[in-house]
Amino acid sequence: MRCEVLAVGTELLLGQVVDTNSAWIGEQLAAAGIDSHHQTKVGDNQARIVACIRAALARSDAVVCCGGLGPTKDDITREAIAEVLGVPLELDEEVAVRIEEMFSSRGRTMPVNNMRQAEVPKGAAVIPQVAGTAPGLICRLGDRSIYAVPGVPHEMREMVARAVIPDLVAQSGQAATIFSRTLRTWGLAESALDELLGPHMAELDRAHADGQPAPTIAFLASGIEGIKVRITAKAPTQDEAESLVAKVEAEVRALLGPAIFGADEVNMEAAVGALLASRGLSLGVAESLTGGLVGSRLTVVPGASEWFRGSLVVYASAAKRSLLGVSEGPVVREPAAIQMAVGAARVLDADVGLALTGVAGPSEQDGEPIGTVWVGLAGDAIGGPSAHRFSIGSRGSREQVRQIATISALDLLRRRLLGD
């Protein structure tokens, strides 16, 4: 079973909006054991949308069209699908009523043009809208399927999970499932990972070639998220796929050791939070160049309130001195980093203090080049006050420097908590 994704919208081609939808749909398809070999972006042009749908159905069993179901003039996915099917659009009374209710329930009168959303290709099955005003569509063309979902991410996700994936799985009839485990690493270059795991990967490739059930290993350079090592196995049952992956995972973990900070959805901040929680420690942060990035990432972790006290974003040097007790002199230095960490722990009444001070650019500071970052740590639980200097370099943007500084600081804290 193969399914393509067609993201519709001129704004996607012009780069005004980044298409994150097809990546998310691709992930759901893979998890459901459905292959996706092509994903395409096309503009709000009916002839080209029609051509893309036909091309997709020539290569694959199904296509999910994402976007172009809105109320405005340039939303023409409904028309394009009707043309592919060779049927007219008809007003769906139930959908019309639901749209009107949606507006009245929010105490708003419905703009006339929203009624366009109630027009569906003749014979198409409607996926009732829950989150928004645009219904989804399920259409058959011989043994092929065309799905249409809104482009608004949370509306699309709800509809794909509720109706599209289940229908695709039912259509596929196949039993094979894909299971994969992603090991997240920080501190090793992709080529270094390749040399560590290369022999192992070659062995798996040979097994594959011999027709044996063997997982595959792939690297995903994820920038500020580090490099992910993805182990994927396809098997008749979930259990078989999982045990195939488990065996290889153990071998990879043995080879990479502490460079692995988490698995699957466990990112660096979640890994740090779990270590703090397991030891009953609380964390207070002081940030300068990252401007709140560390705090905002830590507070995304569910249950962060158990171990995260807060973060003092002291952008002005004066505030560093008055609030954190940083002494006079340059602030991008070891003593300042340590004083900030000690101050953060004290002011926020936390067991552990973490501080970042550095130069994000655009210009150098305190005679230090762009990309210089001092990370300070404080707390008896992690061996008392210390500081570490990172040279991130001026490659990449100011934002990249801030992002790399954030994960580097969290990784340093993680390794201290591990006693590494």
Next chain:
Amino acid sequence: MRCEVLAVGTELLLGQVVDTNSAWIGEQLAAAGIDSHHQTKVGDNQARIVACIRAALARSDAVVCCGGLGPTKDDITREAIAEVLGVPLELDEEVAVRIEEMFSSRGRTMPVNNMRQAEVPKGAAVIPQVAGTAPGLICRLGDRSIYAVPGVPHEMREMVARAVIPDLVAQSGQAATIFSRTLRTWGLAESALDELLGPHMAELDRAHADGQPAPTIAFLASGIEGIKVRITAKAPTQDEAESLVAKVEAEVRALLGPAIFGADEVNMEAAVGALLASRGLSLGVAESLTGGLVGSRLTVVPGASEWFRGSLVVYASAAKRSLLGVSEGPVVREPAAIQMAVGAARVLDADVGLALTGVAGPSEQDGEPIGTVWVGLAGDAIGGPSAHRFSIGSRGSREQVRQIATISALDLLRRRLLGD
């Protein structure tokens, strides 16, 4: 002149990495007056990469292949392009030397497999690498062009701007340029914008149909960035395109008024920063549910240090009281929001205080439902202490609530600074 983008990488199809590169390239193509009607993602499979390149060249004059130039086994874009061209791969001595120098300059020994990156299709022109180890490629197939650039965003951007766009423009020979202006709005629904601007858009469409030079207007629902109104004109010269857009922009601004917070790259935080700077005011922030998001967004604005003092991320209620002087009782309430704003301005020695407290979820707090946000303001310059309640609703994720809370708070401050 038409150019497609082909993003190569199985990780893109599986949704493990979001393809932001083709959006960025699409933006550069549009700015250069080059149409891009299709952008495709394909996996690390040579036969499919070859088929996609051939399909792109059948529809368009050029294709930019992005990714698959790395040192590892699954990087096969070089091989695919060579197959399309019908030529062998040859080692490029200059590239090989440059790769070795790249490693030695960083005091590292080069992993053997990096030499694969020095192999280029016979007859291809090399785009020398600056940021990374992967060189780019410019290949001709009759009157068509195939470009290859790395998938690492900052390496790709540098190479596309330096070599690909200039070559495309030279190849196109055409004089027509596209100019567009994006007006950013917050507070109006897409259908409301459509009804305000609809008649105007219809008029422009008619002018277009009559063959007159007329700009087009498009809406871009950009989620937490609000809704963008993009005015685009194509004309023989930059000046003509700009004056066509300027006329329509004035009309749109008159129709939408203060809902427009910025244009083009001016986002909400930049708009707020410009207002503060123009009035010589400094800002201090206190954040609870947003955990540092407000501070991290404000500090992305160049020159933020002129007007941004800092942000006190007080996640623990105890810290709200000890640090900001918030009195006992529920913290998701008007008094707490005002006390936090006043406290932030006092502690950070700022003219204006902005505070956010609310419920991001997953569970309710202080008897308030998920999505309830109180924004507090303080400072004589903006009419003294005040607070405003937002009900963002529990639709969407915890992260969406935090993001919407952030821009809503900044928009409230913006309108206060405008005396709106």
